[in-house]
Amino acid sequence: MSIDTKRTRLTFRRLDRELSKLAKKPAPENVHKFRTNSRRIEALLSEVVAERHRNDEKLLKLLTRLRKKAGRVRDLDVQIESLRALKFPQANGHKSQVMDALIDERTGREKKLARAFDTDTTDEIRRRLKRAANKMDIPRDTDALELTLGKLQELGNNHAPLTEKTLHQYRIIGKRARYIAELADGNPEAKRVVEQLKRMQDVIGDWHDWLKLTQKAEALLGGVRDSALVAMLRNVTQAKFRQSVDAAAEIRSVLTAHSVPVQPAQSRKTPAKETAQAAVA
Numbered sequence: 001m002s003i004d005t006k007r008t009r010l011t012f013r014r015l016d017r018e019l020s021k022l023a024k025k026p027a028p029e030n031v032h033k034f035r036t037n038s039r040r041i042e043a044l045l046s047e048v049v050a051e052r053h054r055n056d057e058k059l060l061k062l063l064t065r066l067r068k069k070a071g072r073v074r075d076l077d078v079q080i081e082s083l084r085a086l087k088f089p090q091a092n093g094h095k096s097q098v099m100d101a102l103i104d105e106r107t108g109r110e111k112k113l114a115r116a117f118d119t120d121t122t123d124e125i126r127r128r129l130k131r132a133a134n135k136m137d138i139p140r141d142t143d144a145l146e147l148t149l150g151k152l153q154e155l156g157n158n159h160a161p162l163t164e165k166t167l168h169q170y171r172i173i174g175k176r177a178r179y180i181a182e183l184a185d186g187n188p189e190a191k192r193v194v195e196q197l198k199r200m201q202d203v204i205g206d207w208h209d210w211l212k213l214t215q216k217a218e219a220l221l222g223g224v225r226d227s228a229l230v231a232m233l234r235n236v237t238q239a240k241f242r243q244s245v246d247a248a249a250e251i252r253s254v255l256t257a258h259s260v261p262v263q264p265a266q267s268r269k270t271p272a273k274e275t276a277q278a279a280v281a
Helices: 005-024 028-048 054-085 094-116 119-135 144-156 164-181 188-221 228-256 271-279
Strands: none
Touching: 005 028, 005 119, 028 054, 028 119, 028 144, 028 164, 054 094, 054 119, 054 188, 094 188, 094 228, 144 164, 144 188, 144 228, 164 188, 164 228, 188 228
């Protein structure tokens, strides 16, 4: 199934629009959309175009640097919301202590992000986006689904145990594969692939966010013997880790069978899900 050229053009326009919003105000939603759309451009220029130009290389370098800065802010936004939703008594003030630390760090990261998006940098990215869109060369016989499944073979060929490290790789590769599949010309098969990858990405991403929150709480409060909050965070994180392993294993089994991901049957609530959901409002 061919690449939808209208969607590729729209990808560049969306990033240009989000760039303007983020430069004006690094609000959580603006940070998130900038990161997502910059990753789509990276996937397009790295995996789809026939040949990258010098302008493309410089654009990718700029986007990578700024996306990482935005990512640090975005991570804190998610951690703050997760902690806020956690049902935990405020008796010893540990929750407030961690929350205050996260908000303080977020304020500092936001200032650094704002400085990074100065007028010159923003204008340069906008110019390079326009050039990249105009010079983009995608062969007519490019098949978005074929590219996606080829990218996913990196996961299918990986038979290592599903650890924290391998789950992170599933998340990274899965994101790029999903963004390629989204460029397809509306074929239902590609849509099923996108849905499957998005589910995996969301589950693993959720676990990773709670893992980082737990690590920060431990650095501030100590281990499970020192803080009931840390103990609860560890329990939630472990439950979400098991959910992530299940999601990655599903993708792995599909790839091992050399078939396209299909819509799974409606799942029952597992003990892991019950543990995680019970702690979060």
